[in-house]
Amino acid sequence: MNLAVLLGSIAAVLALAGIAWLLKLGNQPRIESPEAAARQAREAHSGFRPTEVALDGEGRAALVLGEQGEAVLLRPHGAQIAARVFRTPPRATRKGSTLTIATDERMFGDAALMLGEDEAARWAALLGRP
Amino acid sequence: MPDLPSPTEIAVPVFILLVLIEMLVARRVNPARYEPMDTLTSLLLGTGSTVAGALTGTAVFALALWVAQFQLVEIGYVWWAWPLCFLLDDLAYYVFHRSAHRVRWFWASHVIHHTSQHYNLSTALRQTWTGFISVSFIFRLPLFLFFPPTMVFFCAGLNLVYQFWIHTEMIGRFPRWFEAVMNTPSHHRVHHATNPRYLDKNYAGVFIIWDRMFGTFTAELDEDRPRYGIIKNLGSFNLIWAAFHEWVGISRDVFAVRGLRNKLNYMIRPPGWSHDGSRDTSDSIKARWREDEDRESKPNANPSETLPTE
Numbered sequence A: 001m002n003l004a005v006l007l008g009s010i011a012a013v014l015a016l017a018g019i020a021w022l023l024k025l026g027n028q029p030r031i032e033s034p035e036a037a038a039r040q041a042r043e044a045h046s047g048f049r050p051t052e053v054a055l056d057g058e059g060r061a062a063l064v065l066g067e068q069g070e071a072v073l074l075r076p077h078g079a080q081i082a083a084r085v086f087r088t089p090p091r092a093t094r095k096g097s098t099l100t101i102a103t104d105e106r107m108f109g110d111a112a113l114m115l116g117e118d119e120a121a122r123w124a125a126l127l128g129r130p
Numbered sequence B: 001m002p003d004l005p006s007p008t009e010i011a012v013p014v015f016i017l018l019v020l021i022e023m024l025v026a027r028r029v030n031p032a033r034y035e036p037m038d039t040l041t042s043l044l045l046g047t048g049s050t051v052a053g054a055l056t057g058t059a060v061f062a063l064a065l066w067v068a069q070f071q072l073v074e075i076g077y078v079w080w081a082w083p084l085c086f087l088l089d090d091l092a093y094y095v096f097h098r099s100a101h102r103v104r105w106f107w108a109s110h111v112i113h114h115t116s117q118h119y120n121l122s123t124a125l126r127q128t129w130t131g132f133i134s135v136s137f138i139f140r141l142p143l144f145l146f147f148p149p150t151m152v153f154f155c156a157g158l159n160l161v162y163q164f165w166i167h168t169e170m171i172g173r174f175p176r177w178f179e180a181v182m183n184t185p186s187h188h189r190v191h192h193a194t195n196p197r198y199l200d201k202n203y204a205g206v207f208i209i210w211d212r213m214f215g216t217f218t219a220e221l222d223e224d225r226p227r228y229g230i231i232k233n234l235g236s237f238n239l240i241w242a243a244f245h246e247w248v249g250i251s252r253d254v255f256a257v258r259g260l261r262n263k264l265n266y267m268i269r270p271p272g273w274s275h276d277g278s279r280d281t282s283d284s285i286k287a288r289w290r291e292d293e294d295r296e297s298k299p300n301a302n303p304s305e306t307l308p309t310e
Helices: A003-022 A034-044 A118-128 B009-027 B036-068 B081-102 B104-114 B137-143 B149-164 B176-179 B185-192 B208-216 B238-258 B262-269 B280-295
Strands: A052-057 A064-068 A071-077 A078-088 A090-097 A098-101 A112-115
Touching: A003 B009, A003 B036, A034 A052, A034 A064, A034 A071, A052 B280, A064 A112, A078 A112, A090 A118, A098 A118, B009 B149, B036 B137, B036 B149, B036 B238, B081 B104, B081 B137, B081 B208, B104 B137, B104 B238, B104 B262, B137 B149, B185 B238, B238 B262
Parallel strands: none
Antiparallel strands: A052 A064, A064 A071, A071 A078, A090 A098, A098 A112
């Protein structure tokens, strides 16, 4: 492989990605309902039995608690939803109506859930972070 | 020694054209099948893979020539050697691929190909940067005891080209006779899926017969549509992280755990293995899934206290 081939390859790659963008491919995924969040959590963690769902007001993220005290965090990644499983309830901080779930993974990042003031306070208490 | 062309280099313009066509079809059928950042990541990882291959290719070819000194039989370039070599190279690919999913050291290199949550032709080009480090070339070495290295590499190139077109959701299923023998989009969707039913299945390159022979075949079911990616999806489009995250994971585990046996196990046991059993392997995921299936299929099962899931 010489430099010209490499530069040509990179140009073709950028062109294809640009075309995908121009064609408006991909979409912003939305978690439509608590039931949808529960289903997606079960898909992400086999054997998971959801008991309670905190769903972001815009459907941009959700935290699902399970029967055994474990939790599944759902958040968008491109046009898909990416999940993280916690064996115990995750660390959370509340600021007004926003509950932020920490994943302790720099590359995955934290997830913010807009829940409304009361719900955010209730979930913060539930997760042990009033 | 004939001067054989590189099948992959010849095929690259066709790859680009087919990706473009698939994107245009996706726009009409289902725009979510592609995502610009995902496509960019896949294609740049593919470009990086060709650079890594160019840097290490000479060493691998030299090793092949060295092994070929000890050839057991001199078959040469007779006509029947070509299909035989192609078939046995595909078997070697099956063994490599199965190991790449069951041994963490090989998985660390191969995982890059599975990191997209999409399944389209650009996913096919999401290839490893660290194949040389994982010594994945060892699976082909026995072939050099029988066939000329150039023939083996040519067949390997054809194998790789074949595998490109099966990375698509645009094609449903082929006639039964074809699905019985060949690896197809349907069979390979299963391989890329994270649904418990599909984990660690359909390792084939070109011929699905190896999976049928060695008990790793599962058919795609309409009622269990594949969900793509890895068990712990990256949630990031960072190229470097996609290429090296499992190597980082191995390093962390090996340094953190006590005992030589544990350190070794973090390298050679299946992905997800942990010394304290605190993580999921594909086996533990499947076991829980089967328990769930059994529980839900029992007519007198206790009514669930859990949330409905649509």
